[in-house]
Amino acid sequence: MSYDPRRALDLLRKGTGLSDARFRDGQEEAIRHVVEGQGRLLLVQRTGWGKSFVYFIATRLLRDQGKGPALLISPLLSLMRNQIAAAERMGVRAFTINSSNIEQWEGVEEELKQDEIDILLISPERLTNERFRDRALTAVGGRVALLVIDEAHCISDWGHDFRPNYRLIERIVRNAPKNLRLLATTATANKRVQKDLRQALGPSLTVQRGDLHRPSLVLQTIRLTTQAERLAWLAEHVAALPGNGIVYVLTKRDAVQVADWLCLHGLEAHAYSSDTVQREELEQALLANEIKVLVATPALGMGFDKPDLAFVIHYQAPGSVVTYYQQVGRAGRALDAAHGVLLSGEEETEITGYFIDSAFPSREEVERVVEALETHPDGLTQPQILAEVNISHQRLKRTLKLLSLESPALVVKQGSKWQLTAADLGEAFWERAERLTRLRREEQRQMQEYVSLESGHMEFLISALDGDPGRVEGPSLPPLPTQADPERVREAEAFLKRTSLPVEPRKQWPPGGLPIYKVKGNIAEERRAQPGKALCVWGDAGWGGLVRRGKYSVGLFADELVAACADLVQQWSPDPVPTWVTCIPSRRHPDLVPDFAQRLANRLGLPFAAVLVRCEDRPEQKKMANSTRQALNLDGALQIEGELPPGPVFLIDDMIDSRWTMTVAAWLIRSKTSDEVWPLALALTGPGR
């Protein structure tokens, strides 16, 4: 294939909309390399450098010469919308297939068949999706001329961001014949990651590497132990910052809470996480400077490109320097100066540690899954495994995914069923798990080292990424204050205790139903609980600590919790209004919850009646690792004793985990009455909380 420099420049100008645009350092060489088929290429260039121009222009030039379409695999397609618009200006027809546009798949599949698509953008998850493999990939897989692997560092299990699905991509790349053009791109790849990529992509790989320094960033770290202090700091300083920015948090709950807090202080702030429905609108609003700040989990990630983003503030330290560099690096791309402030607090190590420890299944979990599958030679569906094995839904999903991405895999999915293959799980799997866990711990430690820096932040980041820190210039903005105003800290403490959490009623019995109660399928509407409330999340920064002490140290829930629940009820004002109070019984702690419910009833001026009893001892719910097992553990365990007082009722418990206890109790109460049952608990627990 021949490379046409004039056509390439013309495309660049169309794409950028600038009639005098010139290629950046390295862009044209990369395009030529791909078009001429000089072999596989790895581009290590910062976000915003213009990697997308390389693959879009190369695609157009290849298509001009009658080649098949390109396939781009990227973990975060939602962020490619701006780039797709640029592609269209260059006459590159780009489409994505992802879980959010299922209604368009058929049209895209048809256009693929007609060869009307120049580049198809998919997420790594698509490759394991059966329907995608069956339809779209069959339509295009036979003709793809260029394969683009975005965020290629994810291939390396030495990378900070190793993703299980990239193991599949790695093998697909390994197995690809040399006549398939391949371009891999990433913003960060230290030497170790580059070595891995060379191994995966072949010895003839060419690497093109740019500069890591971000001269416009003013980096700063501030330790503020409690969440209240950090909230106070944000309220005080974010409003004063010029321009718009991002506050990164580690959990979805923090995203909501911090955004609420900033809104209370008159900032246009929104929470952004993988649960957020209108992610696209929020990104657009931030791009258009319509919102001051997005409070985002790492779901707002790679590839989000807002050149005039004025600040990136972290509410907690992320788990690794590379993650931090990538996130903070979104600020100030086209500005002379921008703030990158890292707030560091007490809970961050526990949260990042949780992610590290839950990344891999235990040997025992794998053994249990294998045993279950061995006794069923025809395979089991995921719900069937959950009923057989005491393992949480999330962990099972992750376990199956990791095991099925090995090669040879231990398990594979054939249709809807999981089956064992004729292979054992090699020791290499466990060795890798241990090595990765050690590596993650080391990264976590390195991040704390960064937090402690007094100066030289940028040099530290560049050195950690194996770049050249020689040319770093000093900051051009004065640093922000490092203290929080005590008055605001008290306000934040009160705010953290004011929140309440919704508890959605369950509408269906577990797969297979509950045989003793003789129920299955849908729960009749007139037998369900009403939407309930919980005061806090187990162990959180508001009431969480007090609940934990009450349950495990003191054996009594403090009066403050009674008062807090009474306040919650007042704000909540469920309608129709409950006229009495009852609670979930326990044989292990016979007085703890009834005592609390009695005091709450007194405070609310309502009668208390213990109408629910335990028929027999069962293991604690928290020892049941998944929802199906938790439901079965309750089957036949509760019953109603005595007469029910008239009217709707508050159903009190200390903790809500799977919601099955509340579901079964409400169902029993409503077998005797048509009045409503309103669940109210002190804390939400459960996996990940």
Place this chain on the structure above:
Amino acid sequence: MTEQLSPNTQAILLLTAPLLVGSKRSGEKPLSLGEYKRLARRLRDGEREPADLLDDPLDDLLGDCDLDPARVGSLLARGLQLSQAVEHWQARSIWVVSRADTEYPKRFKQRLGMDAPPLLYGCGARALLATGGLAVVGSRHVDERLICYTEKIGRLAAEAERMLVSGGARGIDQASMRGALAAGGTAAGVLADGVERAALNGENRRLLMDGRLVLVSPYDPAARFNVGHAMQRNKLIYALADAALVVNSSFGKGGTWTGAVEQLDKLRFVPVYTRVDGNGDSALEALRRSGARAWPEPATPEELRRLLEVDDTAPAPARQERQASLFGEPR
């Protein structure tokens, strides 16, 4: 243990394999065995190899072998589909070898020459394919008595420490393999459909992992059963064995009959025996008239071993000219 395919195998897969990743097939029809033979000869004569098709202009390489360069070009452009398919197989412990690989079973090359399947897919210990043994063939629909009889033959093979070779189909095939495996022996199943389903069958799992069972097929791992395939694979069953026993057969039709007649009349890879206790079985009698021997009912492992020793009195193989491996000797 993830093996990387050689560029030659990649090229042969691109040219001849359907590469079923999804349930739907699309695009150009892969080269038939005949078409591929023409191309392979052409490459060999020019001292080239299939991998050269991946980077050299096609027109020179295809020359006069009467293949449409556009079709060959679009088959070769299936690189992504190929890598997806290979990954799908490797995850399921399914291997693939081509005639260009040293691991390709020598028995097939020696006995079938240019007719040896360009590709073999399989699961389990490939080394078993070199060990020879007793082939047992027969019908799918048989009565309990014949099943028992066949299982006993399988057990005897196991006791004699000889592999049992069969076709993995219901009836005689499975009974013979079951007999051998239950008695601790080894077996090779040459399948007429793809190996994927059998490779994932829980009952085969331990046997495959322990190296006692090997499944092999020239058809795509996801291929469904088809009569043509079943006929074609008969010669592979005989080619893996040192002797063959026909337990029963329909007369003048069906896979067992056709395969046996082909052996007796044409291919003559191995001595063909027929069961004799079924007096009055017209098909078996007819096969004996065509040169099949009467099964002497060996009663001890020693007797069976002797029967499987290379038999000098057997008719000479029809094609003695030993084809060198397709692309020079294995490298």
